[in-house]
Amino acid sequence: MVTDQRVHRSCMALHEAGHQVTLVGRLLPESLPLDRPYHTRRMRLLFRKKAVFYAEYNIRLFFLLLFSRVDVFYANDTDTLPANYWAARLRHKPLFFDAHEMFPEVPELVGRPRVKAFWTRIEDRYIPRVDAAVTVCQSIADIYKQRYGIHMDVVCNVPMPRAEVPTVTHPIEKNGRYMLLYQGAVNLGRGIEPMLDAMPYLPDCLFVVAGVGDKYEELRSMAAQRGLDGQVLFLGRLPLEELRQVTLQADLGISFLENLGLNYYYSLPNRLADFAQAGVPVVATDFPEIRRVVEGYGIGTLVPDSVTSLSTAQPKQIADIIHSTLHYWQTVDPAEKQRRFERAANDLSWENDKQVLLKNKLFSSK
Numbered sequence: 122m123v124t125d126q127r128v129h130r131s132c133m134a135l136h137e138a139g140h141q142v143t144l145v146g147r148l149l150p151e152s153l154p155l156d157r158p159y160h161t162r163r164m165r166l167l168f169r170k171k172a173v174f175y176a177e178y179n180i181r182l183f184f185l186l187l188f189s190r191v192d193v194f195y196a197n198d199t200d201t202l203p204a205n206y207w208a209a210r211l212r213h214k215p216l217f218f219d220a221h222e223m224f225p226e227v228p229e230l231v232g233r234p235r236v237k238a239f240w241t242r243i244e245d246r247y248i249p250r251v252d253a254a255v256t257v258c259q260s261i262a263d264i265y266k267q268r269y270g271i272h273m274d275v276v277c278n279v280p281m282p283r284a285e286v287p288t289v290t291h292p293i294e295k296n297g298r299y300m301l302l303y304q305g306a307v308n309l310g311r312g313i314e315p316m317l318d319a320m321p322y323l324p325d326c327l328f329v330v331a332g333v334g335d336k337y338e339e340l341r342s343m344a345a346q347r348g349l350d351g352q353v354l355f356l357g358r359l360p361l362e363e364l365r366q367v368t369l370q371a372d373l374g375i376s377f378l379e380n381l382g383l384n385y386y387y388s389l390p391n392r393l394a395d396f397a398q399a400g401v402p403v404v405a406t407d408f409p410e411i412r413r414v415v416e417g418y419g420i421g422t423l424v425p426d427s428v429t430s431l432s433t434a435q436p437k438q439i440a441d442i443i444h445s446t447l448h449y450w451q452t453v454d455p456a457e458k459q460r461r462f463e464r465a466a467n468d469l470s471w472e473n474d475k476q477v478l479l480k481n482k483l484f485s486s487k
Contacts, residue, residue: 122144122146122147122152122155122161122163123152123153123155124358125197126278126280126361126391127197127219127221127257127278127391128144128197129157130281130471130475131195131197131219131276131475131478132144132157132159133158133159134471134475134478134479135159135478135479135484136158136159138479138484140484141159141160142159142160143159143160143161143162143189143191144157144159144160144161144162145161145162145163145164145182145185145186146161146162146163146164147163147164147165147166147178148163148164148165148166149169162185164178164181164182164185166178166181175200178200178201178204179200179201179203179204180204182201182204182205183203183204183207183208186204186205186208186212187208187211187212191212191214192214193214193215193216193217193483193484194208194209194212194214194215194216194217195217195219196216196217196218196219196251197219197221198219198220198221198222198224199220199224199225199240199243199244199247199248200224200240202218202243202244202247202248202251203243203247205218206247206250206251215252215253215483216250216251216252217251217252217253217254217481217483217484218248218251218253218254218255219254219255219256219276220248220254220255220256220257220261220265220273221256221257221278222257222261222384222388223261223264223382223383223384223387224240224244224384225237225240225241225244226382226383226384226385227382227384228308228309228310228379228381228382228384228385229308229309229335230382231309231381231382244269245269248265248269248271249269249270249271251271252483253481253482253483254271254272254273254274255273255274255275255276255477255478255481256273256274256275256276257275257276257277257278257388257389258275258277258387258388258389258410259275259410260387260409260410261273261387262274262275264383264387274477274478274481275474275477276474276475276477276478277389277391277394277469277474278389278390278391278394279391279394279469279470279471279473279474280391280394280395280398280469280470280471281470281471281472282398282466282467282470282471282472291363291366291367292370293327293329293354293367293370295327295370296327298325298326298327299325299326299327299372299373299447300326300327300329300370300371300372300373301316301323301326301327301328301329301371301372301373301374301375301443302328302329302331302367302368302370302371302373302374302375302401303316303328303329303330303331303332303374303375303376303392304330304331304332304364304367304368304374304392304395305331305332305390305391305392306332306333306334307330307332307333307334307335307336307337307340308334308335308336309335309336309381310378310379310381310385310431311334311336311377311378311379312375312376312377312378312379312406312429313330313336313340313377314336314340314343314431314434315377315429315430315431315434315436315439316328316375316377316439317340317343317344317347317349317353318434318436318439319436319437319439319440319443320349320352320353321436322436322437322439322440322441323352323440323443323444324352326352326443327352327353327354328352328353328354328375329353329354329356329367329371330353330354330355330356331356331357331359331364331367332356332357332358332359333357333358337355337357340355341355365395365399368395368396368399368401369399369401371396371399371401372401372402372447373401373402373403373404373443373446373447373450374392374393374395374396374401374402374403374404374405374421375403375404375405376390376392376393376396376403376404376405376406376411377404377405377406377424377429378390378406378408378411378426379406379426379429379430379431380408380426380430385408386408386409387408387409387410388408388410388411389410389411389413389414390405390411393405393411393414393415393469394465394466394469394470396420396421397414397418397420397462397465397466397469398462398466398469400458400459400462402420402421402422402446402450403415403420403421403422404421404422404424404442404443404446405421405422405423405424406423406424406425406426406429407423407424407425407426408426411423414465414469418461418462418464418465418468419461420461420462420465421446422442422445422446422449424439424442428442
């Protein structure tokens with residue numbers, strides 16, 4: 122509830138349009154405080170992981186929703202669909218579904234066919250029965266249309282526009298080096314380990330990782346064991362404004378994804394929009410939705426997955442691509458660079474995408 126900016130932006134858009142919004146989630150011992158202009162509720166759960174967590178969460182959520190005053194149920198992602206569906210059905214209220222990803226295709230389910238099959242059955246049962254839906258990119262919308270015959274509008278994971286560039290109050294100590302930045306979840310298949318392999322070939326670069334996730338401690342230990350402490354900096358989870366300041370200091374944004382299923386292959390990482398707003402060129406995996414942005418706006422370099430995949434990573438080639446990209450942007454006319462990034466930032470803006478949400482039939486008839 123604290124860090125999911127898609128959820129927060131959606132709640133804010135509906136709140137500002139005059140709807141009364143209640144966001145429901147779970148409360149953990151380490152949960153940060155919430156201060157939102159809309160109502161929030163946090164449930165204390167007995168379980169934190171695996172099937173028992175999802176079962177408890179949906180049961181508790183179902184009873185909470187069943188006895189709440191509500192006009193529209195809004196399910197964020199597949200793991201909240203069962204509770205929302207049955208509450209909506211029993212209350213005779215419409216159900217809106219926001220697919221943040223292709224849930225059964227997340228990398229964490231690679232090699233777990235029984236768990237993947239379970240979530241696929243959940244989607245098979247409930248997605249065709251929702252009243253309206255959105256998802257994060259056109260490729261995923263097309264797949265769900267083919268699979269279930271359901272139309273999904275596209276609301277991308279893009280940031281709010283920034284009217285002013287903030288003053289950098291927490292400078293990163295580059296010591297004359299180029300700063301390479303990865304920001305986002307530190308999870309399986311995000312391309313951070315291949316970057317660690319490439320860093321010995323990039324002595325003139327500092328690699329900064331901003332974010333946390335399942336692989337955070339493992340990768341930080343790996344960097345230390347390889348003697349990369351002075352060349353790789355792990356910042357952990359940062360508040361949004363502090364992260365923005367870090368982004369503005371980067372010379373190059375890194376967005377490598379492994380092809381660990383359709384969810385990654387068709388993803389459009391929101392960090393691309395963050396980099397575009399900060400005027401930071403990117404080096405990114407050559408997947409369809411990423412290609413559409415990077416090539417369409419001319420804001421970076423595309424790299425085949427075969428170069429950055431853990432199974433076939435080529436550290437020297439990664440380093441060569443990064444060096445050539447840094448050199449290229451030194452030769453680009455500043456006015457041309459500004460034009461490209463302003464165009465990308467203007468298009469990849471929540472002010473545009475939130476209109477798709479607000480014009481949906483379930484919210485526009487208020």
